[in-house]
Amino acid sequence: MKSTVEQLSPTRVKINVEVPFDELKPNFDRAYRKIAQQVRIPGFRPGKAPARVLESRIGRAPVLDEVVNEVIPAKYLEAVRTGEVRTLGQPDFEVTKLEDREVLEFTAEVDVRPEITLPDLSDITVTVDDVELTDAEVDEQLDELRARFGTLKGVERPAENGDFVSIDLAATVEGEEVADAATSGLSYEIGSGQLVDGIDEAIIGATEGETKTFTTKLVAGEYAGKDAEVAVTVNTIKERELPEADDEFAQLASEFDTLEELKTDLRERLTRVKRMQQGVEARDKVMDALLERVEVPIPEKVLQAEIDNRKHDAIHPFDHDEEAFKRSLEAQGGNPEEWDNEVRTEAEKSVRTQLLLDTVADEREVSVNDAELTERIIYQAQRFGVSPDEYVQRAQQSGQLGAIFADVRRGKALASIVREATVTDGSGAAVDLDELFGTEETDEAPAESAGETEATDETATTPDK
Incomplete structure (x- = not known):
């Protein structure tokens, strides 16, 4: 087999493949066996008719069709591996030459990950909001806890x-x-x-x-x-x-003996939440800074798939009735045309984010271990309200396991850049993000990575190989 790769654009290639017929004998053998099981020929048991008898009965064309349909995907993957092509999505095949008993030639046009040049990313500086906690917020949390015990x-x-x-x-x-x-x-x-x-x-x-x-x-x-x-x-x-906010309530609703101890715990919990929110803000701002610095060409078919997935998710609750969705959107003050533009803008950012983080992960040789993948699966399963086993089964059936792996890897790549960035709060103080991102030694990934989507649309930029 011979193959060449022709660059059509920064995000699309044409793979030209030439396969001589002498490589196709195993494929013809399988095709004859398969067709022989489907054709009844007097004097022969099912599957036992010789090739020459089959061809005299049904002609050569069905055999060639069976062989070509089997060979093209297999030889395409072989050409991808040989050429080290980082493909995205499904290819468009075209048979350009078929000379029986001589040669099969075909082309495959497919989107590919673009070559992205990364600048120095160690000097990124972002500012996030201060962590501010008021007594009123603590009292609100206390009231919510009291409401759980209310009558x-x-x-x-x-x-x-x-x-x-x-x-x-x-x-x-x-x-x-x-x-x-x-x-x-x-x-x-x-x-x-x-x-x-x-x-x-x-x-x-x-x-x-x-x-x-x-x-x-x-x-x-x-x-x-x-x-x-x-x-x-x-x-x-x-x-x-609501029950009275006193020591008796604190003993009823918590492990604490006094109301003051309970309020102190609520304050600490709220502070941790706000620090996590601060970390998420830092992560998002670092990602925005990355996107501003780096040019990322977008494969059009990958982008369209992302747009289609987002629209599908939005219209799904309306039984895929687009008119009903538009009426609902307008009833809430929305505009269908503006919504389309917003979806496209969000999809473009999502695709650029994923491609950029894949490049960072490659350059930094980011790996994902079994524990990290399991952690993400458990997290996703909780989000969807199913058991981890059921989530894995669904992911396997829909071919999403590779996308989950890729998303964890992207999260780790982004975390490595956030660790290197200078992050300060509104008061100018340095922000410690170890609680969200871990340290380089532990190499923990954040619970959610930038650009993460629902399981149904995570495959948009996952390479086939």
Whole structure:
């Protein structure tokens, strides 16, 4: 076999492959055996008819088709390995010459990882927000903890913000009942924002047994984007009573003996969270600085695949009804054309990020061990609410394991650059990011890497080989 690689652009190549027929004997043998099992020829058992008999019966063309369909992908991969081509996505094949018993020639056009020149990245400097924690934030966390131990008590007064109500709902659009919007005995916390716009204003001030009506735009279903007349009936009204914030509550809700100890722990936890947020901000700003410094050509087909995946995920909840999605988008004040532009911009940044981090990982010889890969799998499984075994099974079925590996590697590559960057807070103090990124000795990766996407779209820039 002979093969050459022709560079069509910084992100696309044409691989020309020439295969003499004397290399194809094993392929012809397999083709004859396969076809012989499918063709009934008098005097021969299934699969036992000789090649010359098969050809006299069905002709040479079906055998050639079977051989060509088997040979092209295999020889393409061989040419990729020989030429050390870093392919992205699936190739477009074209048979350019087929002379029976002589030669098979074909071409494969495919996107490739572009050659990216990395500048010195050790002098990156970014500034992140200060870690500021107020007493009010600690009190808010304490109130949320108290709410978990709160009790609901019926009240004899009009509904107020924060109350829990049992309601019945019915809606019509242009006089037609909306079946999907009808429900009874629905429990709802006023002010939570978990139902349609306008419902809180309608319920507040209502008494038990009272029905209020209001107009709202539906955001999902058959009537997405249309105005609906909604009737809401308040069945019961309850308020939540919180336990007193005292030492007794601290002993009930935690391992601490006093309220002050509990509040100190809450403050420490909130501080850690804010430091993690500070680290994420640093990571994102370092990545933006990288993208500003480095030119990254984008393979158009890879970009289009990323755009298609993002649109698929957005439209999926609407049963892939694009018109219903557009109506919902407009109902929320969005513009379909602006949304398309935003999706393209985000997809371009995602693809550039992945290609750039792959280059950094190669240059720095970043590796991923089994423990790191397992950690990411467990993390992803928790995100999707499935067991790690089920997540791995799904990833294997969809061919995503390689993408998970690549994403961990990218995260480690970015972490290595963040460690080298100068990161200061708004006050000018140096920020210690070891809690998020670990140290170079431990070489830990962050929980999420820049450019990470859902399992369904992580393969956009994962090389085939």
